[in-house]
Amino acid sequence: MKSSSHLRxxxxxxxxxxxxxxxxxxxxxxxxVVIYILVLGTPAISWEFIFGFPRGGMREGGIWPAIVGTFxxxxxxxxxxxxxxxxxxxxxxxxxxxxxATRLIxxxxxxxxxxxxxxxxxxxxxxxxxxxxxxxxxxxxxLTLSIxxxxxxxSTTEEALKSVPQAFRTVSISVGATKWQxxxxxxxxxxxxxxxxxxxxxxxxxxxxxAPILFTxxxxxxxxxxxxxxxxxxxxxxxxxxxxTQVPGMPIKIQYxxxxxxLVFVLSMNIIATTIRSRARARRQW
Amino acid sequence: MDKNIxxxxxxxxxxxxxxxxxxxxxxGMIFIFLLLEGLPAIQKVNLATLFxxxxxxxxxxxxxxxxxxxxxIITLGAILIAVPFGIGSAVYLSEIAPRWVRDLMKPFIxxxxxxxxxxxxxxxxxxxxxxxxxxxxxxxxxxALTGSILLGGIAIPTVVSVAEDALDAVPKSFRDASLxxxxxEWQTIWRVTLPAARSGVLTAIMLGxxxxxxxxxxxxxxTGNAPILPKGINDLFSPVRTMTATIAAEMGEVASxxxxxxxxxxxxxxxxxxxxxxxxxxxxxxxxxxxxxxxxLS
Amino acid sequence: MFPPSFQNIIxxxxxxxxxxxxxxxxxxITPGCSLLSESSENPSDQFTTIENKGSDTIVNLAxxxxxxxxxxxxxxRLSVTGGGSGTxxxxxxxxxxxxxxxxxxxxxEEKENAVANGSDPVEFVIARDAIAIIVxxxxxxxxxxxxxxxxxxxxxxxxxxELGGENRPIVRLSRETNSGTHVYFLEEVxxxxxxxxxxxxxxxxxxLPSSEGIGAEIRENPNAIGYDGLGYVTxxxxxIGVSAVDSKEYILPSAATVNSGKYPIARDLYMYTNGTPTxxxxxYLDWILSEQAQEIVTELGFVPILD
Numbered sequence: 001m002k003s004s005s006h007l008r009x010x011x012x013x014x015x016x017x018x019x020x021x022x023x024x025x026x027x028x029x030x031x032x033v034v035i036y037i038l039v040l041g042t043p044a045i046s047w048e049f050i051f052g053f054p055r056g057g058m059r060e061g062g063i064w065p066a067i068v069g070t071f072x073x074x075x076x077x078x079x080x081x082x083x084x085x086x087x088x089x090x091x092x093x094x095x096x097x098x099x100x101a102t103r104l105i106x107x108x109x110x111x112x113x114x115x116x117x118x119x120x121x122x123x124x125x126x127x128x129x130x131x132x133x134x135x136x137x138x139x140x141x142x143l144t145l146s147i148x149x150x151x152x153x154x155s156t157t158e159e160a161l162k163s164v165p166q167a168f169r170t171v172s173i174s175v176g177a178t179k180w181q182x183x184x185x186x187x188x189x190x191x192x193x194x195x196x197x198x199x200x201x202x203x204x205x206x207x208x209x210x211a212p213i214l215f216t217x218x219x220x221x222x223x224x225x226x227x228x229x230x231x232x233x234x235x236x237x238x239x240x241x242x243x244x245t246q247v248p249g250m251p252i253k254i255q256y257x258x259x260x261x262x263l264v265f266v267l268s269m270n271i272i273a274t275t276i277r278s279r280a281r282a283r284r285q286w
Numbered sequence: 287m288d289k290n291i292x293x294x295x296x297x298x299x300x301x302x303x304x305x306x307x308x309x310x311x312x313x314g315m316i317f318i319f320l321l322l323e324g325l326p327a328i329q330k331v332n333l334a335t336l337f338x339x340x341x342x343x344x345x346x347x348x349x350x351x352x353x354x355x356x357x358x359i360i361t362l363g364a365i366l367i368a369v370p371f372g373i374g375s376a377v378y379l380s381e382i383a384p385r386w387v388r389d390l391m392k393p394f395i396x397x398x399x400x401x402x403x404x405x406x407x408x409x410x411x412x413x414x415x416x417x418x419x420x421x422x423x424x425x426x427x428x429x430a431l432t433g434s435i436l437l438g439g440i441a442i443p444t445v446v447s448v449a450e451d452a453l454d455a456v457p458k459s460f461r462d463a464s465l466x467x468x469x470x471e472w473q474t475i476w477r478v479t480l481p482a483a484r485s486g487v488l489t490a491i492m493l494g495x496x497x498x499x500x501x502x503x504x505x506x507x508x509t510g511n512a513p514i515l516p517k518g519i520n521d522l523f524s525p526v527r528t529m530t531a532t533i534a535a536e537m538g539e540v541a542s543x544x545x546x547x548x549x550x551x552x553x554x555x556x557x558x559x560x561x562x563x564x565x566x567x568x569x570x571x572x573x574x575x576x577x578x579x580x581x582x583l584s
Numbered sequence: 585m586f587p588p589s590f591q592n593i594i595x596x597x598x599x600x601x602x603x604x605x606x607x608x609x610x611x612x613i614t615p616g617c618s619l620l621s622e623s624s625e626n627p628s629d630q631f632t633t634i635e636n637k638g639s640d641t642i643v644n645l646a647x648x649x650x651x652x653x654x655x656x657x658x659x660x661r662l663s664v665t666g667g668g669s670g671t672x673x674x675x676x677x678x679x680x681x682x683x684x685x686x687x688x689x690x691x692x693e694e695k696e697n698a699v700a701n702g703s704d705p706v707e708f709v710i711a712r713d714a715i716a717i718i719v720x721x722x723x724x725x726x727x728x729x730x731x732x733x734x735x736x737x738x739x740x741x742x743x744x745x746e747l748g749g750e751n752r753p754i755v756r757l758s759r760e761t762n763s764g765t766h767v768y769f770l771e772e773v774x775x776x777x778x779x780x781x782x783x784x785x786x787x788x789x790x791x792l793p794s795s796e797g798i799g800a801e802i803r804e805n806p807n808a809i810g811y812d813g814l815g816y817v818t819x820x821x822x823x824i825g826v827s828a829v830d831s832k833e834y835i836l837p838s839a840a841t842v843n844s845g846k847y848p849i850a851r852d853l854y855m856y857t858n859g860t861p862t863x864x865x866x867x868y869l870d871w872i873l874s875e876q877a878q879e880i881v882t883e884l885g886f887v888p889i890l891d
Binding site: 008011012015016018019020023026027029030031033034036037080083084085087088090091093094095096104105106107108109110111112113114115116117118119120121122123125126127128147150151154178179180181201204205206207208209210211215237238240241244245255259261262263266267269270271274277 | 310316401404502530554555561
Binding site for chain 3: 513
C-alpha cells in the first residue's frame with residue numbers, strides 16, 4: 001500500500017514536470033520570435049525609416065506609406081465594423097428572443113469567424129473590387145476586413161454587455177427610462193471597457209492580415225500617401241511579404257525593421273486591449 | 287419632445303435589429319457569391335478532371351486532389367503539434383501552475399496569438415526551413431512539416447486559451463470530491479477534470495483546426511507550393527501546395543470569368559464548407575455541453 | 585443627442601482607461617491629420633496618376649523607372665505593382681490599370697478576352713531579359729544543355745550525379761504558373777521550343793511565389809536548381825552556362841550574348857496600354873525608350889533594347 005502511494009506520487013511528480021516543460025516549450029519559441037525580431041529589427045529603426053518614403057527600389061529609405069496605409073485600413077475597418085458589430089451585440093444581448101432565428105445568428109457569427117481569410121479576399125475581390133467597381137482601393141479593403149472582424153467585435157461586445165448585472169436594467173426601466181435610454185446611459189458605459197477590448201482585438205486582426213488585402217487594396221510600391229478612399233495603398237503586412245520575397249538584394253535589416261514595426265503595431269493594440277480587460281475585471285464591483 | 291424620443295427610439299431599435307441580422311446576411315452573401323462564381327467551374331470542367339491528381343491550371347489541368355490533400359496533411363501535422371502542447375499547457379496553467387504564473391502566462395499566450403502570420407512566414411523562410419533541411423537531411427526545407435510547425439504555433443494560443451477556460455469552468459467541488467476519496471492531483475486531472483471539460487477541450491481543438499486550415503501567407507511562404515498528392519505520413523517531409531496558397535498565388539492572375547477564375551472560387555467553396563463543418567461541429571459540442579450542464583444544475 | 589451621452593460614457597470610466605482610450609484615439613487620428621495637411625498642400629487634381637502593374641520580372645525595373653521619372657516630372661504619379669504578367673494583363677482588360685507589364689506576349693485568349701471587354705491592347709517592347717539558370721555556389725556543375733534542362737524539369741533526371749555533380753537529389757525551383765517567366769521557360773526550355781511537345785513540369789517542382797523566393801532558396805540549398813531573370817542574379821549564386829539544342833558551346837548570359845543571339849534563353853519584355861497611348865502615358869513610354877531610361881535597364885542587370 002505504501003509503495004503504491006509512493007509510486008503514485010512519483011508518477012504525479014513526473015507528470016507535473018512533463019507538463020511544465022511542455023508549457024515552456026510552447027512559450028519559449030513564440031516568445032523567442034518576438035525577442036528575435038526585436039533584437040534584429042531595432043537597429044533599423046530611425047526617424048527616416050519610420051517617416052521616410054521608400055527609395056532605391058525600396059532598398060533604402062522608410063516605410064511611411066505602408067504604416068499610413070495600415071492606419072487607414074484599420075480606421076476604415078473600424079468605421080464599418082464598429083457600428084454594425086456593436087449594434088449586433090446589443091441586439092443579441094438586449095433584444096433577441098431565445099428562438100431559432102437567434103440561434104441561426106449565433107451559428108452565422110461562429111461561421112463568419114471561421115471562414116479562412118483568403119476566402120474573404122476572394123469575396124472582396126469579386127464583390128467590392130469587380131462587381132461594385134471600387135477597384136483595388138482602401139474602400140474595398142476596409143469593407144472586406146470589416147466583415148472579417150465583425151465576429152470578434154460582436155462576440156466580445158456581447159460578452160461585455162451580458163456581464164452587466166440584470167438588476168441595473170430592472171432599476172433603470174422601473175424609474176421610467178426607455179429601453180434605449182437604459183442601454184445608452186447605463187449598460188453601454190458599464191460595458192465600455194469590454195467593448196473597447198473587443199473592438200481593438202478585432203481591428204488588430206485586420207491590421208495584421210495579408211490575405212484579404214492581397215487582391216483588394218495592396219500596392220507593391222506607391223511613392224505617395226493615398227488621397228482618397230478609392231486609392232490603392234501600401235500596407236505593412238503586404239509590404240513585409242513583398243520585401244521578403246520579391247525584391248532582390250533587399251537588406252536584411254530593413255526586412256527585420258519592417259517586421260518589428262508591424263509586430264509593435266499589432267501587439268501594442270493587443271496589449272492595450274488585454275490591459276483594459278483585465279483592469280475592468282479587477283475593478284468590477286458586482 | 288416625447289414624440290421625438292419615441293421616433294428616435296424606434297429608429298435606433300430598427301438599426302439595432304437590422305445589424306443583429308447582419309451576420310446571417312454576410313455569411314449568406316459570401317456563400318451565394320462563392321456559389322455564383324464557383325459553380326460554373328463544375329459545368330466547364332468535367333468532374334474526372336477536378337478529381338484528378340494534377341494541378342497545372344495554365345494547361346487546363348484542374349485536379350483539386352493534391353490541393354485538398356496538401357491542406358489536410360499540413361493541418362494534420364499542425365494538430366499533432368498543437369493538441370499535445372496546447373492541451374498540456376492549458377492543463378498546466380489551469381491545474382498545476384501557481385495563480386500568479388497563470389495570470390501572467392495566459393494573457394501572454396493570448397497576446398502571442400496576435401502575431402501576424404506574415405511575420406511567422408518570414409521567419410519560417412529565413413530560419414526554420416534551412417534549419418530543418420540540415421537537421422533532417424531533406425532535399426529542401428520548404429516542406430509540409432515546416433508549414434505544420436508554424437501552423438501549430440499559430441493554433442496553439444487559440445487552443446490554450448479556449449481549453450484553459452473550459453478547464454477553469456469545471457466546478458471545484460469535482461476536484462475536491464476526487465481528492466477526498468484519495469486520488470492524487472494527477473489522477474484527478476486525467477480522470478475527473480479533463481473528462482468533465484472534454485467538450486470545451488474539443489471545441490478548442492476544432493477552433494485550432496479551423497485556424498490551421500485557413501491560414502494562407504505562412505503556408506505560401508514555407509511549403510514550396512508543389513502540387514503533389516500526399517499519399518502517406520512520409521509526405522510531411524516533401525513540399526505540398528494548399529488550397530489557400532493556391533488561391534492567394536493565382537487569383538491575381540486570372541481574368542474574371544475564365545475557367546481558372548471559376549475553379550479558384552470552387553476551391554473557395556471547398557474551404558468555406560470545410561470551415562462550416564469544423565465550426566458547426568465545434569459549436570454543436572458547446573450547445574450539447576450547455577444543455578447537459580443545465581440538466582445537471584436543475 | 586450624442587455628445588452628452590458620450591460624456592456619460594467618459595465619466596463612467598476610470599481615469600487610466602480614459603488615458604488608454606485617448607492614446608488609442610490619438611494613434612488613429614494622427615495619420616489622418618497628416619493626410620489632410622498633405623492633400624491640402626497638393627490638391628490631387630494637378631497630378632496625373634499612372635497605374636502600372638504586372639510582371640514580377642519587370643517590377644523592379646518599373647519601380648526604378650517610376651522613381652527616376654517622378655524626379656524629372658513631379659506632376660506625374662506612378663504606382664507600381666507586381667503580381668505576374670497574367671495579373672497585369674487581366675487588370676488591363678478589367679480596366680483597373682493604365683500600363684500592364686508583361687514578360688511574355690499576350691496570349692491569343694487574352695487578346696480575344698480584351699476585345700470582348702472592349703479594350704484594345706497596344707504592345708511596346710521596353711527591354712530584353714536573359715533567363716539565367718542558377719544553382720548554389722558550391723555546386724560543381726558548370727554547364728548544361730537545353731536538353732538536360734528539359735530532362736531535369738520534366739523529372740527525367742533526379743540526381744546531380746547524372747550531370748557530373750555530387751550525389752544529391754535535385755530540387756527543382758520554378759516561378760508560379762501566373763508568371764511570364766514560367767510560361768516562357770515551359771515553352772522554350774521544358775518543351776525545347778517545339779510546338780507540339782506536350783511535356784509538363786514534374787509535379788514535384790517547387791512553385792515559389794516570387795523571383796526572390798527562388799534566389800533565397802538557391803543561396804541556401806546546395807540541392808536546388810532554379811531559373812530567374814538576369815536582374816535577380818546576385819554574386820551569392822552560381823550561373824550555369826547553357827548550350828542551345830544544336831550547339832556545343834556553353835554560353836553565360838550577359839547583355840552581349842543576349843543581343844548577339846548566342847544565349848538561347850532570352851526574351852523581350854513588354855508593356856501594354858489600352859489603345860494607342862496619349863498624354864502622360866505616351867510621354868512616359870517615350871521616356872522609357874530614351875537613352876537615359878535604358879541606362880537604368882543596364883544598371884538593373886537587364887539588357888537594353890538596341891535600335
